[in-house]
Amino acid sequence: MAVLVLAVGMFLGLCICFALFLKWNEIRYTRKGLPPGTMGWPVFGETTEFLRYGPDFMKNQRARYGSLFKSHIFGCPTIISMDPELNRHILLNEGKGLVPGYPQSMLDILGKCNIAAVHGSTHKYIRGSLLSLIGPSMIKDQLLPKIDQSIRSFLCNWQGKNIDIQERTTEMALFISFKQILETESNSIYEIFKPEFDKLVAGTLSLPINIPGSNYHYGFQGRKRVIKILRQIIKERRASSITHNDILGHLLRNDGSKYHLNDKEILDQVITIMYSGYETVSTTSMMAIKYLHDHPIALQQIRVRRAFSDSRQEKPGDKIDWDNYKSMSFTRAVIFETSRLATIVNGVLRKTTKDIELNGFIIPKGWRIYVYTREINYDPLLYREPLTFNPWRWLDKSLESRNYCFMFGGGSRLCPGKELGIVIISTFLHYFVTKYRWEEVGGDEILKFPRVEAPNGLHIRVSKF
Numbered sequence: 396m397a398v399l400v401l402a403v404g405m406f407l408g409l410c411i412c413f414a415l416f417l418k419w420n421e422i423r424y425t426r427k428g429l430p431p432g433t434m435g436w437p438v439f440g441e442t443t444e445f446l447r448y449g450p451d452f453m454k455n456q457r458a459r460y461g462s463l464f465k466s467h468i469f470g471c472p473t474i475i476s477m478d479p480e481l482n483r484h485i486l487l488n489e490g491k492g493l494v495p496g497y498p499q500s501m502l503d504i505l506g507k508c509n510i511a512a513v514h515g516s517t518h519k520y521i522r523g524s525l526l527s528l529i530g531p532s533m534i535k536d537q538l539l540p541k542i543d544q545s546i547r548s549f550l551c552n553w554q555g556k557n558i559d560i561q562e563r564t565t566e567m568a569l570f571i572s573f574k575q576i577l578e579t580e581s582n583s584i585y586e587i588f589k590p591e592f593d594k595l596v597a598g599t600l601s602l603p604i605n606i607p608g609s610n611y612h613y614g615f616q617g618r619k620r621v622i623k624i625l626r627q628i629i630k631e632r633r634a635s636s637i638t639h640n641d642i643l644g645h646l647l648r649n650d651g652s653k654y655h656l657n658d659k660e661i662l663d664q665v666i667t668i669m670y671s672g673y674e675t676v677s678t679t680s681m682m683a684i685k686y687l688h689d690h691p692i693a694l695q696q697i698r699v700r701r702a703f704s705d706s707r708q709e710k711p712g713d714k715i716d717w718d719n720y721k722s723m724s725f726t727r728a729v730i731f732e733t734s735r736l737a738t739i740v741n742g743v744l745r746k747t748t749k750d751i752e753l754n755g756f757i758i759p760k761g762w763r764i765y766v767y768t769r770e771i772n773y774d775p776l777l778y779r780e781p782l783t784f785n786p787w788r789w790l791d792k793s794l795e796s797r798n799y800c801f802m803f804g805g806g807s808r809l810c811p812g813k814e815l816g817i818v819i820i821s822t823f824l825h826y827f828v829t830k831y832r833w834e835e836v837g838g839d840e841i842l843k844f845p846r847v848e849a850p851n852g853l854h855i856r857v858s859k860f
């Protein structure tokens with residue numbers, strides 16, 4: 396009997412402790428003017444609920460508290476905005492104290508001169524430099540011919556093979572950007588570079604605890620080795636009289652460009668280009684293959700309306716040039732529809748640099764703002780039958796430039812690699828669908844949250860078309 400009373404007493408005690416903890420955490424973050432919402436447990440907040448229930452957690456909180464609510468996720472008090480108009484306002488008003496708010500681990504490992512770590516005039520300068528390297532005129536004259544060639548050789552010999560398309564598109568995304576940056580050295584050092592770069596990437600998504608064995612620690616080691624390799628290449632290039640016509644060559648020569656970066660900025664710029672287009676390009680490519688497989692009419696259409704404009708017949712061996720690319724409107728539509736339906740990017744993070752008023756609420760300095768754009772992709776008022784894969788809707792070009800189309804971000808941080816990413820994916824899709832047929836072999840599962848991935852790979856059997 397005494398044992399039972401003790402057990403019940405302990406149980407009640409624990410319940411009271413938990414309730415007090417929760418209450419304390421709520422009171423800690425109760426301030427006049429803050430939006431409604433819950434803060435969960437001390438330190439952990441509501442991260443577990445967010446990761447476990449993802450979109451449903453967000454929708455439930457919105458149903459209870461409205462489109463702007465507070466929470467505590469990934470170690471920070473966070474305001475979540477699901478209001479399209481307010482999201483747009485936040486993205487357009489960086490100058491009013493709404494700067495990027497990416498996790499510390501990401502900023503530490505991508506470097507102090509990384510574009511997400513800089514604001515104001517420095518951001519403008521770094522972004523200008525980036526656009527001069529990967530913007531439309533560079534794509535047209537320099538990058539597209541190399542992308543075309545790399546993707547053709549990448550797709551060689553897939554005939555008759557069972558492949559994991561997730562693995563291959565990941566490989567493709569990194570190798571293509573690596574080749575554009577370091578054309579001459581790409582074949583000789585890629586194999587030693589890739590594992591170090593993958594450590595760096597994993598480190599950016601970890602808790603910032605620098606102890607041996609942690610991803611953060613590995614991430615730093617990866618960064619150190621990546622920097623060492625790049626410094627060595629820069630040294631060798633400077634000591635040689637050969638002209639290199641790749642992105643690093645342009646950065647080192649500063650020819651005709653008004654942007655002159657120092658070595659630290661050059662290194663972070665190179666890492667940024669490789670990092671930013673890695674997961675986005677690979678995942679969109681994989682999901683496009685998945686959706687095309689599941690929608691034979693769209694697949695047929697992309698083959699029929701493939702690449703080149705109706706006025707010109709494609710001949711075998713024809714390369715994709717800028718005009719061809721521009722006429723690939725259905726391929727572009729497939730990419731946008733894939734990006735929307737799979738929601739490759741759930742939203743973007745901002746941080747307040749001072750107390751800010753949003754929709755009548757006061758957001759304290761230093762709080763994160765999660766500009767959560769996922770639900771906009773499934774809004775039936777914006778996209779009829781939003782859960783249907785319908786690339787044809789994007790043939791109406793005005794859809795891309797609508798105010799609430801945030802798949803590539805918005806405002807002064809609108810993705811500078813948008814066109815480059817679309818060029819790479821379009822080229823890959825063009826050659827893949829016209830060269831091969833494929834069928835899925837595994838019935839593999841695809842997770843859509845918190846990131847789009849096939850945990851066991853997405854296996855397909857490829858045969859010649």
Ligand code: HEM
Binds near residue numbers: 744
């Ligand atoms: C399908 C492919 C891609 C998608 C869906 C995508 C998506 C995005 C989004 C949503 C943002 C906004 C982030 C923010 O506001 O905080 C962004 C920014 C950025 N993206 Fe992309 N991206 C893609 C491809 C690329 C590629 C290929 C590159 C580079 C080679 C790139 C480089 C960047 C950079 C550097 C930024 C930061 C811009 C700034 O802070 O001013 N992206 N991207």
